[in-house]
Amino acid sequence: MPRFGAVLFNSVVFLFAFLPVTYIVFWTLRTANSRYVWLTATGYLFYGYWNWKFCFLMAFSTLVSYSAGLGFLRWDNNPDRRKVCLWLPIIVDLSLLGFFKYANFAMGTVSGFARWFGADVSVPHFNIILPIGISFYTFHTISYIVDSYRRVIRPTRNFFEFAAYVSLFSQLVAGPIVRFRQIEEDLQNIGLHDRTHWLWRGLSFFTVGLVEKVIIADTLAAFVDPALANYASLSTVGAWLAMLGYSFQIYFDFSGYSSMAVGLGYLFGLRIPQNFNSPYKAGDPSDFWRRWHISLSSCLRDYVYIPLGGNRRGDVRAYYNLILTMLIGGLWHGANWTFVVWGAYHGLLLAVHRRFAKQWDALPRMIKQPSMFLLVLIGWVFFRSAQFTMAVSILRTMFTPTFAVPIAQQSFVLMALLVAAWWSMAGPNVFEMRHAFTPRQRILATVAFAVSLALIMGTRNSPFLYFQF
Amino acid sequence: MSAPLKVSEIGGAPLAGLRIEPISIRRRLALSRIAEVIALPIVFAFSLEAACRIEDWVEFRTPVLARERSQEDLLVRDALGMHGRPGGHFQKWSLNAFGMRGPEVPLAKSADAVRVVTVGASETFGLYESPGREYPRQLEDTLNAHLKRLPSACEQSRAQVLNAAMPGMSLPTIEQDVRLRISPLRPDFVVVYATPAAYLDDVLPVAARRNTTGAVLALPARFALHPRVADRIRVQIKSLLPTVIQDRIRRKQIAAMLAEHPSGWRFESVPPERLEKFEADLRQLVGSIRSVGATPVLMTHANRFVGSRTPDIAALRAWEKFYPRASGQTIVAFDSVARRATLAIARDSQAVVVDLTPVLARTNGSAFADFSHFTDSGAALAAETASRSLLAALRTNTQCH
Numbered sequence: 045m046p047r048f049g050a051v052l053f054n055s056v057v058f059l060f061a062f063l064p065v066t067y068i069v070f071w072t073l074r075t076a077n078s079r080y081v082w083l084t085a086t087g088y089l090f091y092g093y094w095n096w097k098f099c100f101l102m103a104f105s106t107l108v109s110y111s112a113g114l115g116f117l118r119w120d121n122n123p124d125r126r127k128v129c130l131w132l133p134i135i136v137d138l139s140l141l142g143f144f145k146y147a148n149f150a151m152g153t154v155s156g157f158a159r160w161f162g163a164d165v166s167v168p169h170f171n172i173i174l175p176i177g178i179s180f181y182t183f184h185t186i187s188y189i190v191d192s193y194r195r196v197i198r199p200t201r202n203f204f205e206f207a208a209y210v211s212l213f214s215q216l217v218a219g220p221i222v223r224f225r226q227i228e229e230d231l232q233n234i235g236l237h238d239r240t241h242w243l244w245r246g247l248s249f250f251t252v253g254l255v256e257k258v259i260i261a262d263t264l265a266a267f268v269d270p271a272l273a274n275y276a277s278l279s280t281v282g283a284w285l286a287m288l289g290y291s292f293q294i295y296f297d298f299s300g301y302s303s304m305a306v307g308l309g310y311l312f313g314l315r316i317p318q319n320f321n322s323p324y325k326a327g328d329p330s331d332f333w334r335r336w337h338i339s340l341s342s343c344l345r346d347y348v349y350i351p352l353g354g355n356r357r358g359d360v361r362a363y364y365n366l367i368l369t370m371l372i373g374g375l376w377h378g379a380n381w382t383f384v385v386w387g388a389y390h391g392l393l394l395a396v397h398r399r400f401a402k403q404w405d406a407l408p409r410m411i412k413q414p415s416m417f418l419l420v421l422i423g424w425v426f427f428r429s430a431q432f433t434m435a436v437s438i439l440r441t442m443f444t445p446t447f448a449v450p451i452a453q454q455s456f457v458l459m460a461l462l463v464a465a466w467w468s469m470a471g472p473n474v475f476e477m478r479h480a481f482t483p484r485q486r487i488l489a490t491v492a493f494a495v496s497l498a499l500i501m502g503t504r505n506s507p508f509l510y511f512q513f
Numbered sequence: 514m515s516a517p518l519k520v521s522e523i524g525g526a527p528l529a530g531l532r533i534e535p536i537s538i539r540r541r542l543a544l545s546r547i548a549e550v551i552a553l554p555i556v557f558a559f560s561l562e563a564a565c566r567i568e569d570w571v572e573f574r575t576p577v578l579a580r581e582r583s584q585e586d587l588l589v590r591d592a593l594g595m596h597g598r599p600g601g602h603f604q605k606w607s608l609n610a611f612g613m614r615g616p617e618v619p620l621a622k623s624a625d626a627v628r629v630v631t632v633g634a635s636e637t638f639g640l641y642e643s644p645g646r647e648y649p650r651q652l653e654d655t656l657n658a659h660l661k662r663l664p665s666a667c668e669q670s671r672a673q674v675l676n677a678a679m680p681g682m683s684l685p686t687i688e689q690d691v692r693l694r695i696s697p698l699r700p701d702f703v704v705v706y707a708t709p710a711a712y713l714d715d716v717l718p719v720a721a722r723r724n725t726t727g728a729v730l731a732l733p734a735r736f737a738l739h740p741r742v743a744d745r746i747r748v749q750i751k752s753l754l755p756t757v758i759q760d761r762i763r764r765k766q767i768a769a770m771l772a773e774h775p776s777g778w779r780f781e782s783v784p785p786e787r788l789e790k791f792e793a794d795l796r797q798l799v800g801s802i803r804s805v806g807a808t809p810v811l812m813t814h815a816n817r818f819v820g821s822r823t824p825d826i827a828a829l830r831a832w833e834k835f836y837p838r839a840s841g842q843t844i845v846a847f848d849s850v851a852r853r854a855t856l857a858i859a860r861d862s863q864a865v866v867v868d869l870t871p872v873l874a875r876t877n878g879s880a881f882a883d884f885s886h887f888t889d890s891g892a893a894l895a896a897e898t899a900s901r902s903l904l905a906a907l908r909t910n911t912q913c914h
Contacts, residue, residue: 056749056753057753456571483545483549486549486553487552487553487556490553490556490557490560491556491557491560493557494556494557494558494559494560494561494564495560495561495563495564497561497564498560498561498562498564498565498568498742498745499564499568501565501742501745501746501748501749502565502568502569502572502745
């Protein structure tokens with residue numbers, strides 16, 4: 045049975061054992077190299093606490109990509125060998141990802157198609173454990189290889205610098221997808237950082253993230269999860285409330301994790317880029333994807349959409365590229381056709397918006413923002429559903445008046461939804477907040493941390509939703 | 514000599530001729546820093562405690578100023594014996610006005626109700642199950658679901674299950690409870706889930722002494738200030754200890770206990786006199802249940818070790834820690850002979866029997882959160898098994914109106 049324990053930022057063992065020890069030892073060490081080694085070791089310890097066997101997989105992936113980087117340095121003027129250094133590690137990384145994440149999905153799909161055509165094909169089902177965070181660290185290594193090939197970055201010769209980048213515990217299991225170029229400078233200066241320079245900012249980001257996750261997301265989860273577990277017995281109002289709740293839950297869950305990751309980065313002198321920029325304030329699909337999971341959408345843009353031709357080959361090809369890119373993005377989230385449909389749905393929204401951008405943009409903001417939120421919410425139905433039957437059932441309940449038993453504690457649920465709605469659609473995100481740490485802010489942060497801690501020690505200690513990806 | 518300048522005046526009017534006293538500013542800064550150093554931990558502690566209390570209220574409706582500090586405070590000793598504290602609240606455990614875990618029920622039974630009272634110890638009270646998932650609550654749901662589907666007159670009936678169990682309740686105490694407290698509730702069935710291992714304790718179980726002094730039962734008001742966060746911290750620390758270390762601590766505790774007693778004190782095999790006492794107490798309870806006009810239902814005690822392919826040594830040691838006078842093997846063996854005795858008593862006394870042991874043995878331990886307490890799914894299985902026997906009894910008895 046895998047343990048999530050220490051790999052949860054919102055766990056007592058992480059907050060009071062792993063983090064303080066990692067932090068104190070890190071700042072006790074003086075040289076860059078020793079800090080790389082320490083960050084690598086703690087990254088593997090962090091990951092190994094979940095399942096130590098998969099540390100070997102991550103080490104192998106790291107070694108392959110690092111070797112490719114050395115290859116780029118050695119064969120700087122040999123295009124053929126550079127191509128080998130590009131494709132070989134990508135194939136290795138994608139094969140690992142494909143096996144662990146998509147093998148059973150592919151087998152199941154083949155078997156399903158065969159049955160559809162009347163053939164009785166016996167397809168094996170592998171007993172595979174999906175290594176947590178594999179989608180994230182695979183993207184880290186691939187982005188490093190591609191950027192090295194494109195000469196956007198100069199590959200590092202320091203193995204531990206690269207290993208620390210891949211296994212950095214703050215971003216290891218649920219992102220953000222930090223490209224090497226984004227923290228290269230900080231990594232190279234890791235031996236020079238002043239401990240107190242980013243300390244308060246880091247603690248502030250971490251506390252805000254903790255509040256997002258523990259107070260907002262987990263509170264919403266307390267009614268969303270049971271409601272959606274019994275989706276067939278939901279009323280129309282119940283289905284809308286549950287999906288509204290889920291929309292805010294997934295945002296605050298993932299945004300909370302990202303805020304904590306950025307905060308942890310600051311504590312170690314690493315500036316991890318913004319991953320969420322109030323996405324529910326978006327007025328159109330393109331705007332939404334510039335704000336939601338920014339690290340993934342920018343990777344998809346740079347490594348899928350643009351290489352496919354982007355919008356350089358006419359409108360029809362641009363629509364096709366948008367849909368295909370988002371379809372791949374959907375599949376990246378999970379090996380399930382519901383994710384593929386979710387990705388295709390967003391691709392379609394992007395394509396339609398591209399076609400009717402002038403008309404859409406002419407609409408007032410007070411129509412665009414709620415409409416965009418509504419479209420995103422409908423997409424979440426597919427994202428949340430384990431099967432199509434569930435998605436269809438929820439959508440049917442949402443759009444045809446159905447009466448059933450109301451959701452328990454409805455007034456409390458409405459209050460939680462209102463707070464979540466205000467913060468996500470009108471309030472400031474963590475990057476827009478002031479992190480000056482005035483006495484008033486210190487008191488606020490103390491209260492926020494104490495409340496979060498009480499809840500962590502109480503009934504709620506849930507893993508992050510994005511761990512499954 | 515000019516007056517010292519206030520901090521707020523700096524940068525305002527021209528400063529010519531005015532003298533700033535830097536020591537005063539430094540002192541103020543130092544004082545404000547000291548105030549902050551003192552205030553922040555207080556704010557932190559207060560917020561932590563307040564959040565615990567508010568969460569308890571939101572999750573379980575436990576009053577913010579509830580006076581119970583532990584499970585033991587949920588027990589009360591009065592003229593009726595020892596039982597649950599009426600209206601008691603502690604963490605996820607809430608007792609109704611009768612001191613029974615579960616929702617409020619009227620004293621008078623409605624005409625269409627089939628009233629079932631479950632008695633026993635912590636297994637019946639519910640320790641690890643989610644609130645509302647303990648076996649008596651699930652038994653009520655299951656019975657009602659079955660009753661709706663019955664084509665007979667039972668279709669109109671409604672099951673009402675009252676959970677009168679409390680942790681640590683022994684058979685003599687339960688018997689006293691049935692006579693003095695449960696009888697006015699006029700139950701149709703009393704379901705007994707006894708804990709045979711209690712008969713391996715150093716002292717034999719006796720009925721809890723009644724408090725006939727008429728002393729006030731309320732807990733002192735100051736108990737409301739007991740820090741709830743302390744309980745959470747304790748639970749966290751305990752859960753962080755690896756199983757190996759927990760097991761080692763238990764082993765040491767058992768060894769220390771054994772060292773205090775002469776050799777031969779420990780039961781290395783089933784003590785026959787203890788089994789006889791168990792049988793006698795159970796027979797007396799069956800008689801008392803009948804005397805209050807209810808049908809006795811006897812459930813055999815199940816544990817995680819019967820039928821387990823790989824015995825969980827750490828869990829067995831945890832059980833041993835509760836009854837250090839007996840070895841782990843003896844406790845399990847005693848549970849097995851007590852099961853046979855329960856079946857025999859049910860047969861002799863024409864009581865309804867629910868043989869839970871083989872049913873839960875098939876789950877390979879997944880029905881149990883520890884050595885003998887149920888998980889949600891274990892409680893569901895116990896409820897389903899008990900409901901089948903109860904429904905069969907309902908059909909043959911006249912409880913369906």
